[in-house]
Amino acid sequence: MDCIFCKIADGSIPSGKVYEDDLILCFKDINPQAEVHALVIPKQHIASVNGITAENSDTVKHIFEKIPEIAKLLGVNDYRVISNCGEGAGQTVMHLHFHILSGSNLGERLV
Numbered sequence: 094m095d096c097i098f099c100k101i102a103d104g105s106i107p108s109g110k111v112y113e114d115d116l117i118l119c120f121k122d123i124n125p126q127a128e129v130h131a132l133v134i135p136k137q138h139i140a141s142v143n144g145i146t147a148e149n150s151d152t153v154k155h156i157f158e159k160i161p162e163i164a165k166l167l168g169v170n171d172y173r174v175i176s177n178c179g180e181g182a183g184q185t186v187m188h189l190h191f192h193i194l195s196g197s198n199l200g201e202r203l204v
């Protein structure tokens with residue numbers, strides 16, 4: 094499967110790694126949209142939030158348990174977590190990922 098985030102997860106494409114363990118990886122977004130912009134992904138390929146099931150949700154739980162620690166590694170305490178699900182919502186990479194965004198340019202509005 095030609096999935097860029099699977100290649101980042103297996104190390105065949107380099108990334109600005111922030112955090113890694115057996116299940117998940119966090120790396121800096123290549124095109125940051127805020128002063129701090131990182132992505133957290135499961136190493137296992139899940140296409141989007143719509144692909145979350147009882148079989149793989151332990152990894153998603155693990156992502157959210159690790160986000161506070163990852164935020165500390167990023168040096169932020171206030172941040173936004175976003176996952177675009179589907180092309181119509183702005184998803185361009187079809188491998189589940191959670192954006193962590195932080196910085197003075199974040200407005201109060203979500204859209």
Ligand code: 5GP
Pocket residue numbers: 097108109120121122123124125132176177183184185186187
């Ligand atoms: P989406 O639009 O699917 O919610 O978010 C995909 C994100 O992945 C975008 O913010 C984009 O900049 C980032 N991205 C796409 N390709 C790469 C890559 O090869 N490396 C890194 N670090 N980020 C990427």
Ligand code: ZN
Pocket residue numbers: 096097098099100137138139187188
């Ligand atoms: Zn993938």
